[in-house]
Amino acid sequence: MTIPDIVLRGGRVIDPETGLDEITDVAVSGGQITEVGNGLPAAAVDVDVAGHVVTAGFVDLHSHTADVAGLRIRALDGVTTALELEAGTAPVATAYERAAAEGRPVNYGFAASWALARMAAVGGITLDGRIGTFLANIATPAWQGRATPAQVSEILTGLAADLADGALGIGVLVGYAPGTRPDEYVRVAALAAEAGVPTFTHARDLIELAPEALIDGAEEIVRTAAETGAQMHYCHVNSTSIRHVDRVLELVGRAQAAGSRVSTEAYPYGSGMTGIGAAFLAPERLHERNLTPASLTYAPTGEQVADEARLRELRATDPGGLAIIRQLDEDDPADLDVLLRSLLFPDAIVASDAMPLTWPGPVPDQMTWPLPAGAFTHPRTAGTYSRSLRMLAADRGGRVGAGGPLGLTETLRRSSLLPARLLESHVPAMRRKGRLQPGCDADIVVFDPATVSDQATYAEPTRPSRGIRHVLVNGTFVVRDSAVVQDALPGLPVRARPR
Ligand SMILES: [Zn+2]
Numbered sequence: 195m196t197i198p199d200i201v202l203r204g205g206r207v208i209d210p211e212t213g214l215d216e217i218t219d220v221a222v223s224g225g226q227i228t229e230v231g232n233g234l235p236a237a238a239v240d241v242d243v244a245g246h247v248v249t250a251g252f253v254d255l256h257s258h259t260a261d262v263a264g265l266r267i268r269a270l271d272g273v274t275t276a277l278e279l280e281a282g283t284a285p286v287a288t289a290y291e292r293a294a295a296e297g298r299p300v301n302y303g304f305a306a307s308w309a310l311a312r313m314a315a316v317g318g319i320t321l322d323g324r325i326g327t328f329l330a331n332i333a334t335p336a337w338q339g340r341a342t343p344a345q346v347s348e349i350l351t352g353l354a355a356d357l358a359d360g361a362l363g364i365g366v367l368v369g370y371a372p373g374t375r376p377d378e379y380v381r382v383a384a385l386a387a388e389a390g391v392p393t394f395t396h397a398r399d400l401i402e403l404a405p406e407a408l409i410d411g412a413e414e415i416v417r418t419a420a421e422t423g424a425q426m427h428y429c430h431v432n433s434t435s436i437r438h439v440d441r442v443l444e445l446v447g448r449a450q451a452a453g454s455r456v457s458t459e460a461y462p463y464g465s466g467m468t469g470i471g472a473a474f475l476a477p478e479r480l481h482e483r484n485l486t487p488a489s490l491t492y493a494p495t496g497e498q499v500a501d502e503a504r505l506r507e508l509r510a511t512d513p514g515g516l517a518i519i520r521q522l523d524e525d526d527p528a529d530l531d532v533l534l535r536s537l538l539f540p541d542a543i544v545a546s547d548a549m550p551l552t553w554p555g556p557v558p559d560q561m562t563w564p565l566p567a568g569a570f571t572h573p574r575t576a577g578t579y580s581r582s583l584r585m586l587a588a589d590r591g592g593r594v595g596a597g598g599p600l601g602l603t604e605t606l607r608r609s610s611l612l613p614a615r616l617l618e619s620h621v622p623a624m625r626r627k628g629r630l631q632p633g634c635d636a637d638i639v640v641f642d643p644a645t646v647s648d649q650a651t652y653a654e655p656t657r658p659s660r661g662i663r664h665v666l667v668n669g670t671f672v673v674r675d676s677a678v679v680q681d682a683l684p685g686l687p688v689r690a691r692p693r
Pocket residue numbers: 280396429430
């Protein structure tokens with residue numbers, strides 16, 4: 195009898211694919227789950243997890259958090275794979291090389307970036323494989339406008355090169371470049387369809403919000419999916435739809451029923467976050483979203499933006515500076531219900547839109563742990579998955595697994611299996627993720643259903659979630675007894691199959 199490396203003994207083991215939900219043991223060896231069942235032999239590391247849920251680690255399709263410090267906070271929320279698919283990056287090879295050289299606590303991967311390809315082609319910027327480059331150039335008028343046919347060709351060439359380097363899809367931040375012609379968007383989707391990869395869109399403004407938009411943001415996605423046959427993922431449908439979410443989701447539902455490959459995701463928070471220089475945060479456009487300058491908090495200083503003059507100043511001096519955008523009030527039952535509708539939509543994936551950590555002074559070494567005080571981010575970075583369990587799978591007393599609008603297995607399915615399935619046709623590694631089955635990667639989260647909960651708030655956005663007991667990535671503990679294992683960097687690259 196082979197002795198496993200690790201046995202997780204006596205937990206409530208849930209596999210969202212087969213529906214397994216029973217008290218049993220899980221054996222791990224060589225980075226994989228080798229056995230699930232009772233009476234497994236004693237292992238060198240034999241861990242009693244009675245009273246805990248044992249399930250597949252969470253697969254986040256939408257993570258702008260790139261460094262070790264930020265990814266440790268993600269791991270403390272149960273995330274075992276964090277993918278940068280909405281913004282994407284460029285060159286993807288540079289981003290993969292950097293992550294491999296530095297090491298990562300969780301698995302990582304990148305889409306090609308339409309925005310960065312466009313910034314290079316239209317704005318002449320130099321690409322370095324970092325999200326900061328997008329944020330620093332977010333307000334540059336040139337890249338937000340119409341591209342010439344030659345520039346569109348250059349954008350498509352750049353994207354094709356990154357797809358050839360293993361990019362997982364194409365991220366399309368079209369909502370940040372309102373001058374983009376709809377036919378350019380169609381050509382990007384057609385490229386994705388031809389390559390057999392999905393697109394990940396931050397939608398253009400809805401027509402209700404911006405009547406002068408060249409096309410309604412939701413219509414653009416579903417029409418393009420129908421026209422090109424591309425698999426098109428509608429990112430954070432909560433934050434771009436706000437109070438128009440019913441109209442948007444009905445449109446998506448009709449497109450799905452008609453056979454278009456459109457999927458959605460949402461995160462469980464009422465406020466958004468992005469660079470303060472974003473086109474839709476221009477003072478003259480705030481009214482479209484029922485916002486005022488005071489709806490924004492500038493993260494680097496924590497200040498609530500005083501007035502229009504201060505907003506203009508911040509947009510000019512630090513356009514990539516992150517700002518919290520209060521859109522829906524989670525304490526208002528009507529607003530909370532709007533938010534819930536985007537999370538409850540059939541097969542809506544839980545995805546965080548986790549943000550980079552912002553430091554008021556010098557950026558500490560990414561290996562420094564515990565995290566030095568002062569980092570700012572959005573609480574979704576630290577709390578999305580625990581909060582989703584609490585909102586979607588808990589009874590009124592807060593006990594996860596005892597009720598909730600979705601229930602436990604379905605919430606887990608949306609946090610691990612569905613995102614893995616979205617990618618698995620062209621990313622073989624994803625067939626072994628999002629499942630708690632023998633032969634799958636030992637990316638595992640163990641949590642206490644009685645206490646699991648987010649702790650991060652808008653005031654204290656990096657507070658780790660509570661109740662996440664153990665997290666394994668490729669068979670290595672990155673979180674053990676709710677503490678970060680500091681020398682553990684077992685994350686592996688997730689890349690598309692070479693074509
Ligand atoms: Zn976005």
